[in-house]
Amino acid sequence: MSTIRNRTVFLAVTATAVLGLAAIACGSEGSGARASGQEATSSPLAASSAASTRDAGSAEDSGTAGGSAGATPTGSGSGQDAVSGSGSDTGSASGSTPACTTKDVAISAARKDGPPYTHIVLTARNTSGHSCRMNGFPEIQFLEGHRENVPAVAKSKPAAPVVLAAGAPAYALVRLSDGGKDEDTEPVIAFSVTVQGSGAAATVRAPGAEGVAVDSAKWATGYWTPELRNGADDF
Structure with a gap:
């Protein structure tokens, strides 16, 4: 128990x-x-x-x-x-500013200084009614039997482009000869001028009643400039 x-x-x-x-x-x-x-x-x-x-x-x-x-x-x-x-x-x-053409300008020629009239001045006045740029130098042919353009003088080239306002002129000095009339010169009553870049040529009346005497061995042209400049245009 x-x-x-x-x-x-x-x-x-x-x-x-x-x-x-x-x-x-x-x-x-x-x-x-x-x-x-x-x-x-x-x-x-x-x-x-x-x-x-x-x-x-x-x-x-x-x-x-x-x-x-x-x-x-x-x-x-x-x-x-x-x-x-x-x-x-x-x-x-x-x-x-577009380039000027021959049709955009009215070109005239005037004698520079007195006898023996060795130079003329070309004036191209802008008649287009708008601004345009004159390229290079005038392409001049004085004689029918001499188809080459009158050579340009490098020192007359302007530093800046020549832009003409409507009505404004550009100038180019052109040497014709060493002076006088002799066996090396030929008389010119009218001649052709073309603005570079333009195919058309303008006929320009030579200054003077008897025209001018040119010598292909001596002629030269300056570039288009807003004004003639001493030194650069002295040739």
């Missing part, structure tokens, strides 16, 4: 201990479940917060990139405008 009682007590104590451990285990599992639940609950919030942060960062990055993209064409456009504006001005300045 004593043995049976002791066994009963042992079993009761053991059962109590087992129940206690079970309760502890249940409590621990509940805590774990709650902890897991909290993590499960907090994880979506954290993920949502992280997603919001990423979205905000992406929006900022996108905004910055968009701003940069918007600024680049604007700057590029300004640069292009400046360049094209500059190219347009340059083109306008260089192309706004």
Whole structure:
């Protein structure tokens, strides 16, 4: 009987201990479940917060990139405008004045100084009604039997293009001979002058009732200039 009682007590104590451990285990599992639940609950919030942060960062990055993209064409456009504006001005300045043709000017000849009349001055007055540019020197042919143009004197070439406003004149000094009439000269009543770059020739009346005497070994012409210049036109 004593043995049976002791066994009963042992079993009761053991059962109590087992129940206690079970309760502890249940409590621990509940805590774990709650902890897991909290993590499960907090994880979506954290993920949502992280997603919001990423979205905000992406929006900022996108905004910055968009701003940069918007600024680049604007700057590029300004640069292009400046360049094209500059190219347009340059083109306008260089192309706004057409070359004079023989038909754009009225050409006349006058004696320079007194006897022995070694030079004449050609005057080309712009009668076109608009500005034009005189190119080079007059292409002069004095004699029917001498088809070569009178050669030009290099030192008379002006430094800048000669642009004539409507009604304005250009001048060219022409040497005829060393002077006088002798066996080396030929009389000329009229002669032809062509403005460089123009195919047509103008017939110019020589000054004086008897015309002028020319020597093909001595003649020369200067370039068109806005005025006759001492030194450069001294030949």
